[in-house]
Amino acid sequence: MTTASDEIIYRVRTGGEACGVSRAAVVTGGSLWALAALQYAVTHVVAANAWTVPRYDWLHNGTSNLANTQCGLFAAPNASPTYVCSPLHDVVNASFVLTGVLVIVGALLLRRFWPTGWLIDAAMVLWILLGFGKILIGFAPENTDIGLHLMGSLNVPLGSVAILLMISRTDRWLGVAGLVLGLLGLAGTVLSTVGEYAGPGFYLGLGPGGMDRVAAYPAILWLFMAGTATIVRTVRPGRETSGGAAGRLPLGR
Secondary structure, X not given: OOOHHHOEEEEEOOOOOEEEEXXXXXXXXXXXXXXXXXXXXXXXXXHHHHOEOOEOOOOOOOHHHXXXXXEEEEOOOOOOOEEEEOOOHHHHHHHHHHHHHHHHXXXXXXXXXXXXXXXXXXXXXXXXXXXXXXXXXXXXXXXXXXXXXXXXXXXXXXXXXXXXXXXXXXXXXXXXXXXXXXXXXXXXXXXXXXXXXXXXXXXOOOHHHHHHHHHHHHHHHHHHHHHHHHHXXXXXXXXXXXXXXXXXXXXXX
């Protein structure tokens, strides 16, 4: 007897090829994306609240400060020294690694359920690279190997670009949200980078930590939205996806 979780969802892909994917794989992939974003957010809030001497400043301190393994003054390249002391730095670094793993596995599970085309193929590659970037950050905190850490930080704009590549193949509401989040993330990346060299005026009053979050958080939020939408629309009765107009992806058209 075939259960709902064992059901194969068929989709007619570009060129007329019928592609089957397990409903369980799609739900699992969406769940991993949503979980990646949720645990990332919760970990950052908990770690920031545990930083008490002095209090963690969301506008002044960046996300990487939460993963810094030392207590004392730390200066990133082209930045002023700031005092860091994150008691839960090990938890934050583990969260970065877990985020990367969940994003990668989720993307691989969802890849056959996405529409075909170079835009989606490129976006999938970028999500996987984003995952590896998160993993690299987790294994190379800013105070242990700043070179590797900065290399891993390139995952931030990759996420924004991946969102923008996917918006034309998503439902309207997710496409609009993706457009806003993708552009916001890229703008935050540019302003955060320029601010390091040209002065704090480019932080627009948000501070280096605030602008850091404008750059990084949009991709995390979109992962949660896309993952949740995948789960809901895949398991909702009456939303069968078996070819033709009825074969739209939960996230695509």
